Amino acid sequence: MYGLGLIKGLGVTLKHFIESYLDDIRWLGRRYYREGALAERQGPNARGVFTIQYPEEKLPIPEEFRYIPFLVYEEGEDGDRELRCTSCGICPKVCPPQCIWITRSNDPKTGRPIPTPTNFFIDIDVCMNCGLCAEFCPFDAIKMDHDYELASYDRFTDHIFNKERLSKPLSYYQAIRPTNFAFEEAERAEKEAAKEAKRKAR
Amino acid sequence: MSGDNRQKTLNALVDRYPGMLELDAREGYEGYIISRERLIEFAQAIKDELGYDYLSSVTGVDYLPDEKIEVVYHAFRSDGGPALVFKVQTPRADASVPSLVSVFPGADFQEREAWDLLGIRFEGHPNLKRILMWEGFHGHPLRKDWEEPYFMESGKPFKNRWPEGDAVRSEEINPFKKNVQYPPEFSPDGWIPEADEALYSGMVQLGAKDSGNGRTLETDQILVNLGPQHPSTHGVFRMIVSLDGEEIADLQPVLGYLHRNHEKIGERNTYIMNMPFTDRLDYLASMGNNFGYALAVEKLMGIQPPERAEYIRVMMAELTRIVSHLFSIGTLLNDLGAFFTPMLYALTERELILDIFEAVTGSRMMCNYFRFGGVARDLPEGILGKVSELVTERLPRKIDELDTYLTDNEIVRSRCIGIGVLPREQALAYSAAGPVLRASGVDYDVRRAEPYSIYDRFDFDVIVRHNGDIYDRYLVRLEEMRQSLRILQQVVRDIPEGEIQTGKSQYQVRVPPGESYGRVENPKGELGFYLVSDGKPNPWRYHIRSPSFINLTSFGEICKGHKIADVVGILGSIDIVLGEVDR
Ligand code: SF4
Ligand code: SF4
Numbered sequence: 001m002y003g004l005g006l007i008k009g010l011g012v013t014l015k016h017f018i019e020s021y022l023d024d025i026r027w028l029g030r031r032y033y034r035e036g037a038l039a040e041r042q043g044p045n046a047r048g049v050f051t052i053q054y055p056e057e058k059l060p061i062p063e064e065f066r067y068i069p070f071l072v073y074e075e076g077e078d079g080d081r082e083l084r085c086t087s088c089g090i091c092p093k094v095c096p097p098q099c100i101w102i103t104r105s106n107d108p109k110t111g112r113p114i115p116t117p118t119n120f121f122i123d124i125d126v127c128m129n130c131g132l133c134a135e136f137c138p139f140d141a142i143k144m145d146h147d148y149e150l151a152s153y154d155r156f157t158d159h160i161f162n163k164e165r166l167s168k169p170l171s172y173y174q175a176i177r178p179t180n181f182a183f184e185e186a187e188r189a190e191k192e193a194a195k196e197a198k199r200k201a202r
Numbered sequence: 203m204s205g206d207n208r209q210k211t212l213n214a215l216v217d218r219y220p221g222m223l224e225l226d227a228r229e230g231y232e233g234y235i236i237s238r239e240r241l242i243e244f245a246q247a248i249k250d251e252l253g254y255d256y257l258s259s260v261t262g263v264d265y266l267p268d269e270k271i272e273v274v275y276h277a278f279r280s281d282g283g284p285a286l287v288f289k290v291q292t293p294r295a296d297a298s299v300p301s302l303v304s305v306f307p308g309a310d311f312q313e314r315e316a317w318d319l320l321g322i323r324f325e326g327h328p329n330l331k332r333i334l335m336w337e338g339f340h341g342h343p344l345r346k347d348w349e350e351p352y353f354m355e356s357g358k359p360f361k362n363r364w365p366e367g368d369a370v371r372s373e374e375i376n377p378f379k380k381n382v383q384y385p386p387e388f389s390p391d392g393w394i395p396e397a398d399e400a401l402y403s404g405m406v407q408l409g410a411k412d413s414g415n416g417r418t419l420e421t422d423q424i425l426v427n428l429g430p431q432h433p434s435t436h437g438v439f440r441m442i443v444s445l446d447g448e449e450i451a452d453l454q455p456v457l458g459y460l461h462r463n464h465e466k467i468g469e470r471n472t473y474i475m476n477m478p479f480t481d482r483l484d485y486l487a488s489m490g491n492n493f494g495y496a497l498a499v500e501k502l503m504g505i506q507p508p509e510r511a512e513y514i515r516v517m518m519a520e521l522t523r524i525v526s527h528l529f530s531i532g533t534l535l536n537d538l539g540a541f542f543t544p545m546l547y548a549l550t551e552r553e554l555i556l557d558i559f560e561a562v563t564g565s566r567m568m569c570n571y572f573r574f575g576g577v578a579r580d581l582p583e584g585i586l587g588k589v590s591e592l593v594t595e596r597l598p599r600k601i602d603e604l605d606t607y608l609t610d611n612e613i614v615r616s617r618c619i620g621i622g623v624l625p626r627e628q629a630l631a632y633s634a635a636g637p638v639l640r641a642s643g644v645d646y647d648v649r650r651a652e653p654y655s656i657y658d659r660f661d662f663d664v665i666v667r668h669n670g671d672i673y674d675r676y677l678v679r680l681e682e683m684r685q686s687l688r689i690l691q692q693v694v695r696d697i698p699e700g701e702i703q704t705g706k707s708q709y710q711v712r713v714p715p716g717e718s719y720g721r722v723e724n725p726k727g728e729l730g731f732y733l734v735s736d737g738k739p740n741p742w743r744y745h746i747r748s749p750s751f752i753n754l755t756s757f758g759e760i761c762k763g764h765k766i767a768d769v770v771g772i773l774g775s776i777d778i779v780l781g782e783v784d785r
Contacts, residue, residue: 002612005610009608042554044588044591063582064561064564090709096479101368101369128568131570132475132478132709135578160369
C-alpha cells in the first residue's frame with residue numbers, strides 16, 4: 001500500500017516521542033541532577049531524552065581525556081614548588097604545531113645549564129591537544145589536563161600560558177588520573193629501587 | 203606474490219612495451235619510469251590489455267636537488283591486487299607532461315591539483331586551472347623552494363622554541379597585510395574577480411528553445427551560486443549551477459575555501475607530528491586517517507604492529523566507519539528536507555561510540571591514537587565490555603530501527619531512486635571510491651581487494667548495489683554498518699592479550715629513504731598516503747589521495763538534468779567532508 005512506509009517511519013518517531021515522556025514518569029524527579037542519572041540516560045539501554053543539561057550537568061570525564069597540558073610540581077619540604085620538568089627539550093621538539101617555548105638559563109657561577117626551566121610558555125590558541133608532549137616526556141613532568149572551560153575575554157593576554165599558570169600540584173594529577181598515576185609511581189619506585197640496589201652492590 | 207615472481211612480472215612488462223618504460227631502480231622505489239612522449243599510449247595499453255582500469259592516485263614530487271619533477275600514478279585493477287606504479291619525469295624549469303584525462307577522466311581534479319600546487323602543466327587537460335588556491339596566488343606552494351609567509355625553517359622542530367624560547371605570536375612576526383605575496387603584475391586592490399567570466403565560461407550555454415506550442419520562446423540560462431556558506435554543503439563548498447528552468451544544465455564545484463596546505467605542513471613536520479594532523483582531514487573518521495598514515499610509514503620503516511594492536515586498530519577503524527556512516531545518513535536526510543529528526547537519532551548512537559573513543563584515546567574526534575608499530579595506549583579496563591554490549595545489542599537494534607524508519611519511506615524513495623545516477627563504467631573511469639563506487643556495481647573494497655592489517659581474517663561481505671543512485675548509496679552505507687558490526691563482534695571475541703607496540707614508541711623515528719603508498723578503505727572511500735622519504739626526520743613528500751575530493755570529480759556530471767533541489771541530495775549522498783576535500 002502506498003504510504004505504508006511513511007506510516008511505519010512515523011511510528012518510530014511516535015515511539016521515541018512517547019518514550020521520552022514515559023521515561024520522565026518512570027524516573028519522576030530523579031531524571032536530572034543526580035548521581036548516576038547520566039549513566040542511565042546515556043547508557044546502552046537508554047531510551048527517551050538523551051541530552052544533558054550543560055552547564056548544570058556535565059559529561060563525566062574519562063581518565064584519558066586530554067586538554068591543554070600542565071606542568072606537574074611536587075611540594076618540597078618547606079612548601080616550595082619543585083617542577084619535575086628538567087627542560088630537556090623533548091616536548092618542544094615533538095609538539096606538532098610548535099606551541100611550546102622553553103627558556104633555559106645557565107648558572108652564573110658554574111656556567112652550567114640549570115635543569116629547571118626559567119620560563120615555560122604554551123600558546124593554547126595553537127595547541128591542538130594532541131597529547132604528544134605528555135606521552136614522550138621522560139620525567140612525567142607534563143601532563144594533559146581535564147579542565148576544558150577556558151573561555152576568556154582577551155586572547156592576547158590570557159591565551160599564552162606561562163610557567164606560573166601551567167603549574168599544578170602532583171596531588172591534582174593524582175586526582176584526575178589515578179590509574180596512570182599509580183602505574184607511573186610504581187615504575188618510579190622500581191627504578192629507584194634498582195638504582196639503590198646498584199649503589200649498594202658497588 | 204613472492205619477490206622473485208614479482209620481479210619477473212615487472213621485467214615482463216618492460217619486455218612487453220619495449221622502449222616505453224624502464225624499471226625504477228632507485229633504492230626503496232617501485233614501479234616504472236615511462237617516457238613522457240609515450241605516457242598516453244602506455245596508460246591506454248595497461249587499461250585495455252592488462253585490466254588496470256582504476257587510476258587511483260595522481261600526484262607529483264619535486265626533486266629539487268635533481269632539478270626534476272616527477273608525476274606519480276597509482277593504477278589498480280578493479281578485480282583486486284597490488285598497484286601498478288608508474289612515473290613520468292620532467293625538467294623542473296618547464297614541467298609539463300601529457301594529461302591522462304582522455305584515458306582516465308578521474309585524473310581531472312588531481313591533475314588540476316598538481317598544476318595548482320606543484321606547477322606541472324598537463325598538456326591536453328580540458329580545464330587546467332587552479333583548484334585549491336585562488337587566482338591571485340603567487341607560485342606553487344608544494345615546490346620545495348616555495349616558502350610560506352610565516353616561514354621559519356624548512357623542517358620542524360624550530361630552533362627558537364628551545365632552549366631560548368620566548369613566546370611570540372605569528373601575528374607579531376608577520377603583521378596583517380604583509381603576510382601574503384602576489385604575482386608580479388597583480389594588484390589586490392585593483393583586482394576584479396574574473397570569477398564570473400572565467401568560472402562561468404566553461405559552462406553550458408543554452409540557446410533558444412522550442413517551447414512546444416509552435417512559437418519559439420527565448421529562454422536564458424540562469425547562473426546560481428550555491429555556497430560557499432550554505433547549510434547543505436556540509437562546510438564551505440561552492441557550486442556554480444547553470445539552470446534551465448529548474449533543471450541543471452551544468453554544474454561546477456569550486457573548492458579550496460578550507461585549504462590550508464596540509465601537505466606542505468606535513469612536509470615541514472616530523473613523521474610523528476603528522477599523526478594528529480591527519481585527524482583533521484576527514485574529521486568524522488579520524489582513526490581511519492591515522493590508520494592509512496601509520497600503514498604508509500610502517501611500510502617504509504619495515505615494521506609491523508603486534509597482534510593485539512592490530513585488533514585494536516581494526517576495532518577502532520570499524521567503529522569509526524559506523525560513526526561516519528551514521529553521520530552521513532543523518533545529514534543526507536537533512537539534505538532531503540527531513541530536518542534533524544533522523545539526524546539526531548543517528549547522532550545519539552554516534553555519541554555512544556564517541557564515549558568509547560574518548561575513554562580509549564582521550565578525545566572524541568581528534569583521536570591521534572595510532573603510532574608507528576602499534577597504538578598509543580592499551581584499552582582501559584571495562585571498555586571491551588562496553589563495546590561488546592554496543593555492537594551485539596544496542597547498535598544492531600538501532601540500525602534496524604533506522605532501516606524501518608527510512609528505507610521504505612515513500613518520500614525518501616521518490617527523492618532518491620533514480621536520482622544522481624553514476625553508471626558503473628563512469629564510476630570506475632572517474633576514480634570514484636567507497637560507497638559511491640560500490641553503489642554503482644563495482645565490487646571493490648580495499649579491505650578485500652588488497653587486504654591490509656588483519657582484514658583477511660574476518661568474515662564480512664562487501665556490499666554492492668547496482669543502480670548507482672542516491673538510494674543505493676544510502677543502502678550500501680546502511681548495510682556496511684551491519685557488516686562493520688559483524689567484524690566488530692569477531693574482534694571482541696578474538697582479541698588477544700599482549701603488547702600494543704612493537705619496540706618502544708619513539709618521538710623521532712628513523713625512516714629509511716624510499717617511497718610508499720599506504721591505503722585503507724575509509725568510510726568515504728579509498729584513502730591513500732603517498733610518502734617519499736629521503737632519510738631525514740621530515741618527509742620529503744607527503745601526499746594524500748583524498749576520497750572526498752576525488753569523488754567530486756563526477757559530481758557535475760551526475761547532477762546534469764536533475765532539479766536543483768536534487769543537487770543537495772546528490773551532494774549529501776556522495777558524503778564529503780570539507781576538511782578532506784580542501785586539505
Ligand atoms: S619533555 Fe618533560 S622534562 Fe622535557 S622539557 Fe618537556 S616537560 Fe620538561
Ligand atoms: S598537546 Fe600537543 S599541541 Fe599541545 S602542547 Fe602538547 S604537544 Fe603541543
